Amino acid sequence: MSDSKVLTKPKKSRRKRKEAIWAYLFIAPVVLGLFLFYLMPALASFGLSFTSWNGINPPEFIGLDNLIRLFQTDSFIRSMVNTLVFTLISVPLAVMLATGIAILLNQKIKGMVVYRTLYFLPVVTMPVAVGMVWKWLYNTDYGLLNYILGLLHLPQPAWLFDPNIALISVIVVYVWMTVGNNIILILAGLQGISETYYEAAEIDGASKLKQLFTITIPLLTPTLFFVFITGMISSLQVFDLIFIMIGDSHVLLEPLRTLVYGVYESGFEYSQMGYASAQAFLLFLMILVITIFQFAFQKKWVHYDG
Amino acid sequence: MGKRVYTIFLMIVFVGILTGCGTNTEGGTKTLEVALWDEKISGAVDASIEEFNKEHPDVEVNVTYTPYPNYFTKLRTSIGGGSGPDVFWMNGPNFSEYASNGLIKDLEPFIEGDNDFSKDAYFDSMIDLYSHEDHLYAAPYFSDIVGLFYNKKLFDEAGLDYPDETWTWKDIEEKGEHLADQEEGVYGYTAYVVSNQAGYYNLISQAGGYMIDEDKTHSGFNSPEAQEALAFTQELIDQGISPSVQTQIENHPRDMFMSGMIAMHPEISVNAEMFYSELGDDLGVAPLPAGKEEGSIAHGIGWAMNGDTEQEELAWDLIKHLTGEKGNQFIAESGFSIPAQEAMSDLWVESMPELDLQVFIDAQEVSFPYPVSQNTIQWQDIEQAEIQGAFLGYKSMKEALDNVAREMDLILESEQINE
Numbered sequence: 078m079s080d081s082k083v084l085t086k087p088k089k090s091r092r093k094r095k096e097a098i099w100a101y102l103f104i105a106p107v108v109l110g111l112f113l114f115y116l117m118p119a120l121a122s123f124g125l126s127f128t129s130w131n132g133i134n135p136p137e138f139i140g141l142d143n144l145i146r147l148f149q150t151d152s153f154i155r156s157m158v159n160t161l162v163f164t165l166i167s168v169p170l171a172v173m174l175a176t177g178i179a180i181l182l183n184q185k186i187k188g189m190v191v192y193r194t195l196y197f198l199p200v201v202t203m204p205v206a207v208g209m210v211w212k213w214l215y216n217t218d219y220g221l222l223n224y225i226l227g228l229l230h231l232p233q234p235a236w237l238f239d240p241n242i243a244l245i246s247v248i249v250v251y252v253w254m255t256v257g258n259n260i261i262l263i264l265a266g267l268q269g270i271s272e273t274y275y276e277a278a279e280i281d282g283a284s285k286l287k288q289l290f291t292i293t294i295p296l297l298t299p300t301l302f303f304v305f306i307t308g309m310i311s312s313l314q315v316f317d318l319i320f321i322m323i324g325d326s327h328v329l330l331e332p333l334r335t336l337v338y339g340v341y342e343s344g345f346e347y348s349q350m351g352y353a354s355a356q357a358f359l360l361f362l363m364i365l366v367i368t369i370f371q372f373a374f375q376k377k378w379v380h381y382d383g
Numbered sequence: 384m385g386k387r388v389y390t391i392f393l394m395i396v397f398v399g400i401l402t403g404c405g406t407n408t409e410g411g412t413k414t415l416e417v418a419l420w421d422e423k424i425s426g427a428v429d430a431s432i433e434e435f436n437k438e439h440p441d442v443e444v445n446v447t448y449t450p451y452p453n454y455f456t457k458l459r460t461s462i463g464g465g466s467g468p469d470v471f472w473m474n475g476p477n478f479s480e481y482a483s484n485g486l487i488k489d490l491e492p493f494i495e496g497d498n499d500f501s502k503d504a505y506f507d508s509m510i511d512l513y514s515h516e517d518h519l520y521a522a523p524y525f526s527d528i529v530g531l532f533y534n535k536k537l538f539d540e541a542g543l544d545y546p547d548e549t550w551t552w553k554d555i556e557e558k559g560e561h562l563a564d565q566e567e568g569v570y571g572y573t574a575y576v577v578s579n580q581a582g583y584y585n586l587i588s589q590a591g592g593y594m595i596d597e598d599k600t601h602s603g604f605n606s607p608e609a610q611e612a613l614a615f616t617q618e619l620i621d622q623g624i625s626p627s628v629q630t631q632i633e634n635h636p637r638d639m640f641m642s643g644m645i646a647m648h649p650e651i652s653v654n655a656e657m658f659y660s661e662l663g664d665d666l667g668v669a670p671l672p673a674g675k676e677e678g679s680i681a682h683g684i685g686w687a688m689n690g691d692t693e694q695e696e697l698a699w700d701l702i703k704h705l706t707g708e709k710g711n712q713f714i715a716e717s718g719f720s721i722p723a724q725e726a727m728s729d730l731w732v733e734s735m736p737e738l739d740l741q742v743f744i745d746a747q748e749v750s751f752p753y754p755v756s757q758n759t760i761q762w763q764d765i766e767q768a769e770i771q772g773a774f775l776g777y778k779s780m781k782e783a784l785d786n787v788a789r790e791m792d793l794i795l796e797s798e799q800i801n802e
Contacts, residue, residue, distance in 0.1 A: 133462035133484060216633050238629050238775060325452070326577075326632050326772035327764050345456045347761055348463075 103212035132348045143355035168308045171252045173257030183267045190350040200257040208321030211250045240332040264301030298379040336360045414443045420454040428711035433464035435704040466647040469698045472685040473521040476759040482515035486613030486685040491518045493699045504724045508681040508750050521685030522706040523723035527651040528746045529679035536665045537646040543638035559624035562646040572647040573636040574616040574625035586612035594754035606789035628774035652743045656718040681750035762791040
């Protein structure tokens with residue numbers, strides 16, 4: 078740094094510094110919260126993943142033993158596969174459904190507010206309540222779903238017991254629960270698209286369908302990208318729904334266990350905090366890699382020139 | 384200048400947050416924190432605390448009820464964080480882990496210098512359950528043991544005599560078939576799979592087998608006796624005498640029995656009062672029908688003391704009030720379950736004179752121990768997933784039992800190393 082710069086700066090930098098102090102003061106509560114309740118626990122958990130800590134005795138360093146044990150455990154591999162399958166089915170399904178519904182809801186017809194509210198209701202309902210109600214609907218002997226199927230003389234499957242359909246049954250509930258949130262975001266995206274494009278297309282004689290695929294969808298891609306990323310991150314961490322619907326029965330849980338369920342089970346049921354931390358860390362890595370990959374891939378399909 | 388203000392501000396916030404987290408006001412009055420899960424017993428607990436407060440008017444006793452599914456998760460987290468209740472409920476599956484890790488106090492030093500407390504007054508099964516290396520770590524509170532509850536109305540309709548002490552597995556099958564009525568949706572018997580304690584643990588023991596050997600080094604789940612017990616269970620389900628395991632998971636047999644959909648239902652004594660208030664005079668109770676051997680699984684709840692409690696004398700005094708003669712009397716009169724002191728059991732039998740509760744007291748004489756090791760919960764989770772999986776047709780029973788035995792032996796082996 079040259080001397081002249083130091084000499085000419087004081088006045089300006091003093092005011093700036095003062096402003097900076099206020100800025101720091103204002104963001105302090107959030108930053109401190111983030112630091113204390115997110116960053117510190119995350120770092121601690123990373124450190125603990127190399128220890129055998131049972132939550133009580135002092136942690137003992139065991140190197141990579143936790144990770145090695147994880148990859149030798151069938152149930153961990155299964156939970157990783159389950160989580161990936163769950164995400165790969167539920168997220169695209171939820172986004173596609175949401176896009177379709179959002180386009181329909183973007184019309185100017187009567188009672189639109191009612192429809193929008195209806196679609197958003199599941200989002201503001203507690204997952205616990207959602208899980209409980211669907212569990213009753215799915216009940217094999219006395220559930221409403223099978224009662225209706227019985228009236229129609231259709232087969233009445235054991236929705237949560239048949240390992241071939243249990244995952245689908247849970248995905249249906251998850252999609253039902255999350256689609257409303259996606260709809261709101263996509264609606265906002267749709268309304269950001271300027272009318273002029275459609276007017277121009279209309280004059281050029283483009284059909285509605287053509288407009289959808291050449292104007293609406295491409296211009297919606299930034300929103301879709303955002304919905305995809307956040308949807309993936311939250312569905313990779315799915316826990317509450319599974320816990321409520323089948324968490325009390327280990328036999329139903331086995332074929333459906335997810336990564337976060339494994340973290341909960343090891344940490345809080347078996348009190349193997351180190352082992353649980355290692356799983357949490359792997360999950361973090363997985364989410365990180367998938368998200369980086371998505372960002373790298375976005376150049377291929379996301380258009381930011383709106 | 385600005386930097387200093389900023390730093391000072393940060394420090395104030397930090398200190399504020401840290402002290403805010405760690406506030407532990409120690410006022411003039413002393414408090415004892417008590418934790419348990421079953422609110423149905425609150426009457427008896429409150430009565431004992433009242434007695435305790437007569438001697439210690441300056442001590443405030445706070446009781447917290449946490450529903451069972453979250454009870455041990457919460458307890459462990461709070462104890463791990465250096466706090467946690469001073470006096471709390473303990474059960475069999477969790478006991479060894481808490482005792483061997485020093486999370487709960489060895490009660491022997493207190494018992495030695497105390498003439499008011501004698502281990503001889505309690506059922507042997509309870510003292511055995513809560514002893515770790517021959518030292519008592521939890522004071523027995525009440526016992527729960529398995530008996531056969533039945534619905535008299537369904538027996539009358541089928542024109543059958545009520546079950547008695549002469550019954551065996553054969554009677555379950557024969558009479559159960561009579562009682563079952565598929566069109567009415569009525570089952571004869573619960574071949575209990577969703578509860579191991581009230582279900583197949585008894586059958587395995589009655590067949591002459593065991594779940595865990597005495598040294599706690601080997602699983603007994605792949606033994607011929609265990610296979611026989613579960614094959615019997617399977618048979619009852621296949622014949623439609625018992626609800627299937629899928630039905631059991633979705634609609635708890637306990638609820639089905641209370642709705643009059645099951646004629647005979649093995650269950651722990653703790654449910655006697657609930658069943659009675661639901662079924663009234665239709666409810667009967669008999670000893671569990673015998674296999675090669677007679678008897679049923681005994682378990683019970685004890686009061687343990689936090690290993691880090693700062694008020695151990697007060698805590699011990701409270702435990703004594705809860706588990707002493709008066710405390711036992713309160714439980715007995717509430718009808719909740721068999722008080723842990725043998726001499727007080729008659730009082731409990733009289734609490735519901737219409738029911739032959741003596742069945743449960745006699746059962747103590749021929750009881751089998753509830754199977755425990757240091758990490759009971761871990762192998763029980765595997766056990767239930769595998770065995771229920773076999774019943775649901777995911778795999779053969781032989782394969783499931785072999786899996787349980789193998790995984791359980793691994794867990795038991797690692798317990799030996801850790802010791």
